Amino acid sequence: MQSGCCKPPTRCGYTFVTATNWISPIDAGVDPDCAAWSNNQDQLCYSCDSCKAGLLQNLRREWRRADVLLAVATVALLAVYAMGCYAFRAARTDELFQRYRQGYT
Template sequence: MQSGCCKPPSVCGFGYVSPTVWTNPARPASDPDCGLWSNDPAQLCYECESCRAGLLAALRSQWHKANIALVVATVSLVFLYLIGCSAYKNAHAEAIYRRYKW
């Protein structure tokens, strides 16, 4: 989150001085985040809407990957359970029918 919020939005046209110090543009952009961004190291861009949107996009992507992994794991476990139940049933049936073969 900090890497995206320690620099102003590129739409604003701030001039780079150092990683946390940027100069204000001569003509500020109409984006509301441009006025919210500050060179104050304690605040920086943490109140900007673009930072929140970036954080939410990253979380959504991570949860999407986790959901896919959970679905694959669930399907695999159900498949293994069905194979195990089938093997148990066949072994149990074989033991019962073995008595009647003799």
């Protein structure tokens, strides 16, 4: 969660000094997220709505990647299972008709 909260929202107009030190604009009361930002290392902007939105967006992106990976793995497992069933059936059929192929009646 800290990755999206270490800098103030860009729409607030904070001036960059260092990575965790920003100069507050004159009118920060326009947006509640702007007033929630603090240069204090323990607080930063963890209560901002924009921080929470950024975290949710990252989670959505990661889960979307995981969904694609799981779908591909499911298709691969179904293909292996289908080939296994076909091989098992073919092996049983060969065993059943083996004595007839060798000329025994």
